Amino acid sequence: MDALALPTDEALMLAWAGGDLRAFEALYGRHRSRLYSFLLRQLRDGALADEMFQDVWQRVIAARAGWQPEAAFTTWLFRIAHNRLNDHWRAARHRPSAPIDADERVAAITDARTPESQLSEFEQRRQLQLAMEQLPPEQREVLQLRLEQELSLEEIAEITGVGRETVKSRLRYAMDKLRVGLTV
Numbered sequence: 001m002d003a004l005a006l007p008t009d010e011a012l013m014l015a016w017a018g019g020d021l022r023a024f025e026a027l028y029g030r031h032r033s034r035l036y037s038f039l040l041r042q043l044r045d046g047a048l049a050d051e052m053f054q055d056v057w058q059r060v061i062a063a064r065a066g067w068q069p070e071a072a073f074t075t076w077l078f079r080i081a082h083n084r085l086n087d088h089w090r091a092a093r094h095r096p097s098a099p100i101d102a103d104e105r106v107a108a109i110t111d112a113r114t115p116e117s118q119l120s121e122f123e124q125r126r127q128l129q130l131a132m133e134q135l136p137p138e139q140r141e142v143l144q145l146r147l148e149q150e151l152s153l154e155e156i157a158e159i160t161g162v163g164r165e166t167v168k169s170r171l172r173y174a175m176d177k178l179r180v181g182l183t184v
Helices: 010-017 021-043 046-066 073-092 102-107 115-133 137-147 153-158 164-183
Strands: none
Touching: 010 021, 010 046, 010 073, 021 046, 021 073, 021 137, 046 073, 073 137, 073 153, 115 137, 115 164, 137 153, 137 164, 153 164
């Protein structure tokens, strides 16, 4: 199918606001895995990520009638997720620790490579994971939005409610901290 023939997210949202259920199904299909992955990486708890994922989509559903395409749909969707995460952290008043069984989960991943290469890659992934966990939440969030969700600086700024230059600074500081954390 020709990519140019596909409706934009904004057109789908407007169609859904007008009652087209298939438009919502298309939006959900396009964004569910990216949104869930973002929430799971932020929360580090599958059950909590499932709950928050449902809550974000419920908020999208509740807002459909009044939605206006003032920003890209993706930016709007991730802004809702960002705000829900902030609400959660304020209510919980803590940063989550890594799951107790994180090492076992990573070790359970199988592939056909040699044990030596697996151990080396495991150590690198674990070092990266540990270094990312040491980042302040604001830096970790912008890093994930940029690298994993491939959002622009402007989109990240709109999602997080800070200026573009603040996003750039947070990304720069996050990358500097990761470099230091991975060279030690």
